[in-house]
Amino acid sequence: MNLTLKIWRQKDSNAKGQMVDYKVNDISEHMSFLEMMDVLNEQLINSGEEPVAFDHDCREGICGMCSMYINGEAHGPDRGVTTCQLHMRMFKDGDTITIEPFRAKAFPVIKDLVVDRTAFERIQQAGGYISVNTSGNTQDANAIPISKHAADEAMDAATCIGCGACVATCKNSSAMLFVGAKVSQYALLPQGQIEAADRVRNMVAQMDAEGFGNCTNTGACEVECPKGISLDNIARMNRELMKANLK
Amino acid sequence: MSGFFKSSIGRKVAMALSAFFLMFFLIIHLAVNITSLFSVELFNQLSHFMGTNPLVQLALQPVLIFGVVFHFVMGFILEIKNRKAIGISYAKNNGAANSTWISRNMIYSGLVILAFLVLHFIDFWFPEMKLKYIEGDMTGVIAGTQEFRYFEELQHKFLSPIRVGAYVLAFIFLALHLLHGFTSAFQSMGSTAGRKKALQTFGKIYAYAIPLGFIIIAVWHHFNHL
Numbered sequence: 305m306n307l308t309l310k311i312w313r314q315k316d317s318n319a320k321g322q323m324v325d326y327k328v329n330d331i332s333e334h335m336s337f338l339e340m341m342d343v344l345n346e347q348l349i350n351s352g353e354e355p356v357a358f359d360h361d362c363r364e365g366i367c368g369m370c371s372m373y374i375n376g377e378a379h380g381p382d383r384g385v386t387t388c389q390l391h392m393r394m395f396k397d398g399d400t401i402t403i404e405p406f407r408a409k410a411f412p413v414i415k416d417l418v419v420d421r422t423a424f425e426r427i428q429q430a431g432g433y434i435s436v437n438t439s440g441n442t443q444d445a446n447a448i449p450i451s452k453h454a455a456d457e458a459m460d461a462a463t464c465i466g467c468g469a470c471v472a473t474c475k476n477s478s479a480m481l482f483v484g485a486k487v488s489q490y491a492l493l494p495q496g497q498i499e500a501a502d503r504v505r506n507m508v509a510q511m512d513a514e515g516f517g518n519c520t521n522t523g524a525c526e527v528e529c530p531k532g533i534s535l536d537n538i539a540r541m542n543r544e545l546m547k548a549n550l551k
Numbered sequence: 552m553s554g555f556f557k558s559s560i561g562r563k564v565a566m567a568l569s570a571f572f573l574m575f576f577l578i579i580h581l582a583v584n585i586t587s588l589f590s591v592e593l594f595n596q597l598s599h600f601m602g603t604n605p606l607v608q609l610a611l612q613p614v615l616i617f618g619v620v621f622h623f624v625m626g627f628i629l630e631i632k633n634r635k636a637i638g639i640s641y642a643k644n645n646g647a648a649n650s651t652w653i654s655r656n657m658i659y660s661g662l663v664i665l666a667f668l669v670l671h672f673i674d675f676w677f678p679e680m681k682l683k684y685i686e687g688d689m690t691g692v693i694a695g696t697q698e699f700r701y702f703e704e705l706q707h708k709f710l711s712p713i714r715v716g717a718y719v720l721a722f723i724f725l726a727l728h729l730l731h732g733f734t735s736a737f738q739s740m741g742s743t744a745g746r747k748k749a750l751q752t753f754g755k756i757y758a759y760a761i762p763l764g765f766i767i768i769a770v771w772h773h774f775n776h777l
């Protein structure tokens with residue numbers, strides 16, 4: 305199929321940036337979206353132009369790097385997928401596809417479609433861990449009884465890949481689905497209890513300091529999240545923060 | 552605890568608390584007003600009680616006013632903060648793909664309600680305050696008679712088709728505000744109950760029934776005045 309692409313081009317973090325039109329031809333419907341981008345970039349390189357910079361790593365939906373806002377949706381029109389898992393069969397011959405970087409004040413553009421998501425890392429560092437003595441007599445995690453239900457829910461929360469689609473999608477640029485998932489994954493398990501109050505307090509404080517917005521429960525993040533992280537995790541984070549402050 | 556209400560989540564909790572209070576108040580307000588459809592006497596008595604009881608006037612009324620003001624001021628603060636958090640907006644954004652229009656436009660439904668509240672205060676509240684606390688007339692009767700003035704005043708207000716139209720429009724926006732707000736408030740309070748079928752159904756019934764009740768009252772008095 306032949307496509308018209310409208311892509312955000314921005315030289316560096318200080319440049320102004322604008323949408324630029326490109327044409328790509330003979331795109332197979334079996335290609336992934338990133339493969340289509342590769343075709344475009346080869347074309348650009350061959351004609352001596354600067355290729356479009358975009359983030360990617362695993363190309364199988366696990367690293368969370370690929371971050372494009374495609375036709376008005378994070379990771380494009382498909383559900384439960386990252387951009388690298390998006391297939392060109394979701395589009396038709398002759399389509400115009402708009403491709404923008406993830407937008408949020410806290411995710412500044414580095415170049416073209418590449419944005420700086422280290423705000424997520426700083427939130428993680430603020431409390432997204434448990435402290436374990438690793439001096440050689442570490443307790444076997446399997447020795448701690450955990451209900452199947454809690455283990456499943458914690459595992460579901462832990463599948464968040466930190467891609468930032470929730471923030472990109474949110475009309476408030478709120479990071480609460482991500483932080484909710486990261487808080488929940490520990491809040492649900494006995495190992496997470498000891499540091500629970502400090503964890504949620506510090507992670508929420510960091511989230512606010514990074515300049516993410518306030519959740520208004522539109523539920524858009526849950527729909528666009530490639531890993532199907534549930535809004536229940538935001539409610540749990542709110543509960544955890546209330547609990548932490550009542551202590 | 553003061554740090555809590557400065558956090559993004561704490562502000563949302565405060566927002567939800569004020570909203571729960573307002574939603575409870577609306578039930579009481581509707582219950583009193585609905586009596587005007589079938590009993591002039593009962594409506595007058597209840598109005599007189601609400602208007603002169605010291606507990607209602609000096610304790611509940613200030614709390615209510617604080618609740619309303621807090622709710623919309625905090626609504627504006629959150630809206631401004633959220634706009635700042637966005638930065639550059641998308642050239643193409645397909646909001647309808649993942650969320651409802653009403654959930655994305657709470658500030659606009661809220662603004663219509665606020666405009667209505669201004670009209671409503673000018674209509675009923677300011678004249679009441681002036682009559683009772685400035686002119687000192689706590690009798691609640693029409694001057695020179697033994698009859699209560701409340702029902703008469705109510706009917707008089709709804710003679711104007713423009714005012715009735717404005718009320719109807721405002722209540723439609725209240726319904727929209729509540730269709731998202733009711734369940735949203737539970738989520739803000741950290742409860743997943745708002746995500747379950749039972750409460751969603753109840754929320755829908757509430758969001759339609761309360762505004763519809765007020766609309767019926769306004770329209771009824773427009774067409775059935777003495």
Ligand code: HEM
Nearest residue numbers: 520567570573623626657658661662665732733735736739
């Ligand atoms: C009697 C009148 C009102 C009622 C019953 C009401 C009810 C609600 C409810 C239940 C919520 C959801 C709370 C949450 O998600 O935590 C809400 C949110 C909101 N309200 Fe109101 N509201 C009223 C008036 C107003 C007014 C006058 C404004 C003025 C602008 C306003 C602006 C907002 C905004 C912006 C939100 C969204 C905030 C958010 O979700 O974080 N509301 N309201």
Ligand code: SF4
Nearest residue numbers: 464465467468470529
């Ligand atoms: S919650 Fe979902 S959308 Fe948000 S960062 Fe995690 S995986 Fe991505």
Ligand code: FES
Nearest residue numbers: 361363368370388
């Ligand atoms: S490149 Fe790793 S998730 Fe898409």
